Amino acid sequence: MLKVKLFSLMPFLISCLFLSGAEWKVDPQKSVIIIPGKAVNPVRSAALELQKHFRLITGKEVSVQEGGKAERGIYPFYVGIIPEEDRNTLAPEEARWNVAPSGTYIYGEDFTPAKKGTRFNPDDIFRKGTRTGTFFGVSDFLEKQFGVLWIEPGDDGIIYTPDQFLTLKTGSGSWNPGTLFQREIRSGMNWNYYKRREPDLPPEFHLSKQEFDRKYRDVMFWLKRHKMGRSRVIRYGHAFTQWWDKYSKTHPEFFAMQKNGRRELGPGLKPDRSKLCVSNPAVHERIVADWLESGAPETINVCENDSGGFCLCPACRRLDVPHPGEEFGTHLTDRYVYLANQVQRLAAKHRRDVSAVFYAYSCYREPPRREKVDPRIIIGFVPSMLEYEKVAGMFAAWKKAGAEKMFLRPNDQHVNTGLPMGFEKLLFDHFQLGIRNGIVGSDYDCMHNCWPATGIADYILARAHEDPSKSFGYWEKQYCSAFGGVSAEIMEYYRYWRNEVWDKRIAGNRDAILKRGLYGIFRRGLMWDIHKYYHPDDFDKTDAILRKAWKKAGNEKEKKQVADLMNANRHARLNYIALTAKPEQRLSAGRNLLNFRLKHKDDLNFFWPTVFGVEKTFGDISGTLIASKLKGFSEFRELPVRWLFQIDRENAGSGEHWEKYSFARIQATWDPVMVNTNWESQTSPHTPEPLKELLKNYDGVGWYAQKIVVPESWKGRKISLYFGAVDESCRVYLNGLFCGERIFTKSDDWQTPFAIPVDLQIDWKQKFQTVVVRVEDKAGNGGIWKPVYLVTE
Template sequence: MLHWLGAGKAAGAYVQPGDGVTLVAGGRPAVTLVIPERPKDSVRYAAVELGWHIEKATGFQPAVATESEVTSATLGKAHIFLGDTRFARKAGIDSGALEPESCAIRTVGRHLCIAGHDTSGSPLDEDTSAGTLFGSYELLDRYFAVRWLWPGELGTFVPRAESVVVPLQDHVVTPRFMQRHVRSAAGLKAKDHPELGFTAAAAEEYMNAQATFLRRNRMGRRILAKYGHAFVDWWRQYGAEHPEWFQLVNGRRGPSRLGARFSMCISNPGLREEIVAQWREHGGDTPGHLPTFVNAVENDVPGQCGCDACKALDGPEPPDYRKFIPSKSKIASKPFVSDRYARSWQAIQQIAAKYNSNSVVVGYAYMNYFAAPTSGIKLGPNIMIGFCPSSWFYPRSGDEQDWMKAQWRGWAETEARLFMRTNYFLDGYCMPHIFSSQFADEFQSAANNGMIGTDFDSLTGHWATQGPNLYLLLRLQIHPDMPASALLSEYYSAFGPAAADVRRYFDFWEAYTSGGRARLRDTFEALGASRWRSWAKAAHAIYPEESFAPAEALLDKAASSAAADQQASRRVQFLQLGLQHAKLCSLAAAKLTLGDPESSYERGKVELQALLEFRRAHERTWVSNMNHCAWVESTSWALPGAAVQLQAPDPE
């Protein structure tokens, strides 16, 4: 079970002495791609992907054949055997014995075998085990230096290849984390104002391109762990019969008002038994070697039960806890309750273990129970916790950053299995809000302290303004031990002769972001804006029109440097379009923000029209996920029809 929950290893430097296998010679493919007679869809797709990228690197498409077309005569030339071929089996590779998502990469004479654990299903479905496809991406990553920067062809950096030789090797590659997941943001679109977002055709194309991009960055999972807020409908279903299962607040069980969110009386023995009973009803107690997951994730609300039994499970509040809780946060007035949840998850797991020793209870470290417990409790690997602080967006002070990393380490000391389940990437709207250094620091600290997986909410897709953030978000999940500076150098190298200028451009915005902590806090409080749901209420104040001029000058310099390199020039233009879009959004926000009682649709009509014209003209460049922009703007601006002023809950 521990293997499934995160014992995978990243690819190592598996080079052995010898001549190796020549894939490209003299700038042309020197290899034939070979697939089985009846390949899995993901294996067939691996051949397509390898062929496409090799053609980009050389200008020539490599030959593709089924194994029956390979003869003893043709074996005199190099081949890449993909998937469960007879050749791979004869070479001793049993792909059926590999763990999900794993791939054996082995040189055999002048040939290369890439044979993985492959299951039926769409190659782009993260629940399809596509070991051979992942092995192909490992080959492109390691030996062709391909870099996937953003969705689409322009965002795919494939250096010119004159010679590619794969050294002799025999290695199994498995993604290090059992789950690598970034939520697609497919549902983040404005229902009342669809005109602000993509057209329907462009939206479909964008999501398809994004799905391809995510798979190229090897997003996926070895096992399907189902979890999420577990008790949303429980009051309606069980409140009348079992009010004791629900929070006790001000002497009353259940929601404080009709339709309000509620937490559970997590100490209640009957509640714990019912959680396990429902897990059993869905087959969780079926014997097997795979873990089955008991969903005990609290609702999207602070833990606030005030009964004596719950309070008896609480540990002492950390002495520095209140120092780091924002004074106007929804948890500022709530008690510290991490230990009651930790102890309750443990009790639930002990019940489930009676029926299945491979049961794993899932909870979130969230709201007023995200800080590490203080009781010294040891939970063990049969409890899996999603680390999900409900605030503390970037940028942070040094003390805040250190404290956040300490909370992760504190949970790791319970010996539970941890996955990063943060909402950080919902922040920033489409502005050049750059926090790549602090994110990489926190991610790598977690990776070095027991992280087994990720589940990020969400991929909002502002590729042209937040590129370094997003590149590290994807790349670190495959190469968590690589220095962030080295990964960012990969990103900037795609801009060719403008690489140094583009680095300076994003360094400018990262300094602007990190220097604006107080401005962000004060502005969002003053305008009643949310850092994730109504960012556009404050966009003009955080990024006023005059803030764009220095950045525009830096990109002008980059454009000049890249002028002689067509691809690099187009990528710089991509950044320029993204900055232009952000500026148009800022200008519209200044006239339309619901944070200003003087705002009206008529007041901002000209600016809004200019923004919409830009979006129609450039929506297929993928500079931004226009649907996400529309989702934010629909609750931020005075718009025709129903303008909805929301007090945004936490982003769960």
């Protein structure tokens, strides 16, 4: 992919040059960056990128000039200008540069899709369809000529050697994407998604649009510096999310038949997850008609919507090729290959070079058993790096079925917990497996931006896209070289996590982790059972490695780099302590972790919304969110996690006023359960086995009770019961009196903390107060499943 050759020196001297064989120094104050008149936006961005890095290296500003020539005695850097001697056509996204005493040329193949307005915006290089060969030429030139590396987003992640001059070497270089017409690693940052999750974040971690955009740009520029882009725009992604709203009333026959024989949404599905009747010719024709209405671009998207609810009509079932005894929904690939083939055939009548695009995903990820793939079709293959050998076999079988154009669309980076993990080599090996099988592109979902912990994995994956011919060891060594004189210790640090934790403990327990995580969610299983795979002495040993690096560091930059890793390792230790804390210690551990994050939120390069978001999704497993919520309370008491419980299968409790029972009566007739887990998952030896069996798949009403003591010193203050989470709705009583309720209305209410005021119902004449909570659950897990706190303002 890379070709480098030396040019002979040209007999040209100007005052700003100091020749020394094939190397010389340019005074930045006697140089200029020249771009074409009316340069396209990618060229303007490339010029600013070159200017920025010259400023970092020399501390001086090199001006950007539009059009014209350099004045006598001024060394020119021509950006986006092709030298006359180069008559070779540039391939899409290709980059070239050459350096000579007479001037440096950096140029490439650029394209900007039409947009409203003509005002220059540096962010235009991130727009879909924009090709940025000249920008790639700048990054290639900076690395090859000045040794610049970009190990993480932001200026602190730019590695360079300061110099008062620009030291140049005569020579040339080029880069092109080869067969990878798409190279994409998603940024993991989306403003709309962030705004939906913002209410869950501690307020100190909220971001303004300006703050978010700055972080987003840092990440996107990092990706561009590593030559992420597209030579060709292919349209894919769940294609039919609007169909239900658009066609369900007029064309119900377009949609999947369910078990009841009706064409409707599958159980629990929203309209954007409706499924098609893929055997219906009218569906194929409608897909093509919509494509024609959109201008008949070179690809046509036939990627099915997410989730289940697949069509059960006889015609669709005849497309399937199940093995004897195989459950429906295990293998539906043949029906989706059939759909893609039919759409491909129809669309090709209107545009010969069109390619249908569909996902090999979920229950249609395995190769087809009967259908053959039209070779014009592009397949977005969604494999798992955790199944390396299986995926290797799947590549071969897809090829045998006729697939010639496949791009990787993995979700592999979603194993990321925010802790140091060591999955970087497996991620690399999985990408290389795709390269060996002739993939034409990639789309990785997505970076988590936990740079001190797992940034090495993102770096090596990005570099592998730039030059797939290089080994893992090559890129690992280059990443660690960014730490200068302590590179050996940094390599030892990251290898510890890979060799001792990932390889020896995590990788071999894949099936157990997946089972624990439910529904195949590996990260959830790992975080719920983190104590099995990480040990306290892991942090002791890695701290020792970093202390050794700190003592060896030879300059302030190296010390800062090591200090950042030491803080990241402290964060990992506190995170581990919070994830493994006993119920009575959980809030304290969560507060310690939260306080550390608050102290270091600006100097540790984590994208905190993602870190908190992952923990929230799995039930605030670190306790930081409830610690943040309780921060507004001056005092708190964590209540016992063992409560008394009565199942109410007939929903008779309210009518019989169970909330008014004395605690003595409750204690005599109700059974103990734990409130740090849902009622389906009771494992305590104190809970009777018959009740455990009744609760295993129970949806309905259950009553909880607890006896509490309110400190006398709290009298006259606002007092509440603070529930970590209740699934789904509940009504709260104290001493037989109604205090308040939380009705399940929002999709995440089941995991959201809430407070119910109880100060008006306290009987200060008695020592013990009786709490009774009626919980109603209509689907899935149920009950009080997070600790409860007594709090006061």
